[in-house]
Amino acid sequence: MITSARFVIAVPDLARSAQFYRDVLGFTVHEIGDPGWRFYERDAVIVMAGECADAIPPRELGDHSYFAYLEVDDIDAIYARVTAAGAEAFAPPVDEPWGMREFGMRTIDGHRIRFGQRL
Numbered sequence: 001m002i003t004s005a006r007f008v009i010a011v012p013d014l015a016r017s018a019q020f021y022r023d024v025l026g027f028t029v030h031e032i033g034d035p036g037w038r039f040y041e042r043d044a045v046i047v048m049a050g051e052c053a054d055a056i057p058p059r060e061l062g063d064h065s066y067f068a069y070l071e072v073d074d075i076d077a078i079y080a081r082v083t084a085a086g087a088e089a090f091a092p093p094v095d096e097p098w099g100m101r102e103f104g105m106r107t108i109d110g111h112r113i114r115f116g117q118r119l
Helices: 014-023 058-065 075-084
Strands: 005-011 028-031 037-042 045-051 066-071 100-106 112-118
Touching (some): 005 014, 005 058, 005 066, 014 028, 014 037, 014 045, 075 112
Parallel strands (some): 005 045
Antiparallel strands (some): 037 045
């Protein structure tokens, strides 16, 4: 049984990334005693972000810039929150033939996240 999910991402500017995850996605930002790392936590999800200013920007990774699929209980509310906060969403939520209502968005760092809700 998998009881939670943690993702490790490289970000070019840790302070900017932390602000986005807090203000747009509603995560709590945790300082962990290492100035190059922050943990972003919301419900059962933790994103472990490390500052890597010289790494390939996530926007340049193409399809590899996806790092998470987050299943939520109210996709329309999440979509409204992130778009009201100015996040880049690819399209409004749509009902997919595989039984999920989904939308995708891009973080301030260029990583892509897909959100889904079971129909």
